[in-house]
Amino acid sequence: MIEPDAEPQVQWRSHRRATGVRKRFGPITYAVLAIGAAIAIGAAFVAPDARPSASPGTVHSTKSVRYLGVYEPDAPSSYAGVNQFAKAIGRQPNLVSYYSHWLEPFQTDFANSAANHGAVTLVQISPSNTSLASIASGRYDAYIQSYASAVKSFGAQVILSFGHEMNGNWYPWGYQHTSPAVFVAAWRHIVTVFRKQGTKNVTWLWTVNIIDVLDHHIPSPASWWPGTSYVDWVGIDGYYYSPSWNFASIFGPTIADVRTLTRDPILISETGVARSADQPAKIADLFAGIRDFGLLGFTWFDKNGESAIQDWRISSPAAYAAFRRAANAYMKSSS
Numbered sequence: 627m628i629e630p631d632a633e634p635q636v637q638w639r640s641h642r643r644a645t646g647v648r649k650r651f652g653p654i655t656y657a658v659l660a661i662g663a664a665i666a667i668g669a670a671f672v673a674p675d676a677r678p679s680a681s682p683g684t685v686h687s688t689k690s691v692r693y694l695g696v697y698e699p700d701a702p703s704s705y706a707g708v709n710q711f712a713k714a715i716g717r718q719p720n721l722v723s724y725y726s727h728w729l730e731p732f733q734t735d736f737a738n739s740a741a742n743h744g745a746v747t748l749v750q751i752s753p754s755n756t757s758l759a760s761i762a763s764g765r766y767d768a769y770i771q772s773y774a775s776a777v778k779s780f781g782a783q784v785i786l787s788f789g790h791e792m793n794g795n796w797y798p799w800g801y802q803h804t805s806p807a808v809f810v811a812a813w814r815h816i817v818t819v820f821r822k823q824g825t826k827n828v829t830w831l832w833t834v835n836i837i838d839v840l841d842h843h844i845p846s847p848a849s850w851w852p853g854t855s856y857v858d859w860v861g862i863d864g865y866y867y868s869p870s871w872n873f874a875s876i877f878g879p880t881i882a883d884v885r886t887l888t889r890d891p892i893l894i895s896e897t898g899v900a901r902s903a904d905q906p907a908k909i910a911d912l913f914a915g916i917r918d919f920g921l922l923g924f925t926w927f928d929k930n931g932e933s934a935i936q937d938w939r940i941s942s943p944a945a946y947a948a949f950r951r952a953a954n955a956y957m958k959s960s961s
Contacts, residue, residue, distance in 0.1 A: 693893060693923025694953055695721030695748065702736035708743070711928055714940065716950045717957065723748040723895075723925050728756050729769055732776040741782050748785040748895070748925065750833065753799050753812070758789070762811035770816055774823040783827050787895070788813055790833035791863055793847040806849035813852040833861035833895050836880045846883050859922065860884050861895030866912070867935060869904040873915025881919055894924035898938025905945035913952040
C-alpha cells in the first residue's frame with residue numbers, strides 16, 4: 627500500500643520551485659509561448675504517430691458533466707478524508723484521486739467507495755524505482771496485465787494517468803532524467819497492453835505541469851506527447867501562490883500549448899490556493915476560469931505542504947463559503 631505522503635511531497639517541492647514565472651504572464655508572454663509551442667511541435671515528432679493494435683475504448687462523455695474533484699492524503703486507504711471534505715463544501719465530489727507507486731495493484735475497494743458516492747476514480751501511477759525503458763520493452767507486462775484485468779473487473783470507468791508532470795525535472799521519469807522518446811514508448815506500451823486485455827473502461831489522462839520556461843526551465847510538454855490514439859484527456863497541474871495571479875496567467879499559456887497538440891478535453895488535475903493568496907477570491911477565479919476556458923473541471927489538492935505557502939487546505943469560513951457558493955453554481959449549470 628502506498629504511503630499517502632510519498633508522492634505529494636515531491637510535488638510540493640516542485641511547485642515551490644515553479645513560482646516566479648506566473649507573476650509575469652501577460653498578453654505578450656502568452657503570445658510568445660503560444661508561438662514557441664507551435665515551433666516546438668514540429669521538432670517533437672520525428673516519427674509518425676503509430677496506431678494502437680486495438681481500437682480505443684469507450685471514454686467518458688464530456689457533453690454534460692462537470693468535474694469537481696479532490697485529493698485527500700488518506701486515499702486510497704480510507705475514504706474518510708473525502709467525506710470530510712464533502713461535508714465542508716456541502717456536496718460530494720464526483721471525482722476523487724490517489725497516487726500509486728509502480729507495482730502497486732489497483733485499489734478496488736477505494737474505487738468502489740468512490741462509485742458508491744457517485745464519483746469517478748483518478749489514479750496517478752508513478753513509475754518510481756524502475757526504468758521506463760524496461761516498461762516499454764515488456765519486462766513488466768505481467769503487472770500491467772494484472773492491473774488491466776483488475777480495472778476491467780471493476781467495471782465502472784476509471785481515469786488513469788502515468789508519469790505525471792513529466793515536463794518537470796523533479797521525477798526520475800521526467801525532463802533531464804528520461805528521454806521523451808522513452809516516455810512515449812512506455813506510455814504507448816501500457817495503453818496497448820490494456821487494449822489487448824480488452825480493458826475498455828479506462829480514460830487515459832496525460833498529465834503535464836504548467837510551463838515555466840523563463841525561471842524554472844519547465845518546457846512545453848510537446849516532446850512527451852504520445853499521440854492522439856493513446857490519449858483521451860489532458861491533465862494540467864498548477865497552483866495559486868499569490869493574490870496577483872489568476873487562472874489565465876497560471877494555466878493559459880499551457881492550455882494554448884496543449885491546443886496545438888490536441889483538441890482533447892482538459893482537466894486541471896491538481897490545483898489549490900495558498901492561504902496567503904486570498905483564497906475566497908481565487909477559489910471564485912478558479913471556477914470562473916474552468917468555465918471561461920471550457921475545461922472539464924479540476925481536482926483540489928487538499929493537503930498541507932512543507933511550508934505555510936504550500937498549505938492548500940481551505941482555511942477560513944469565508945473561503946469555505948466561496949467554495950460552496952461557486953461549486954453550487956458550477957454543478958447546477960452542468961445538469
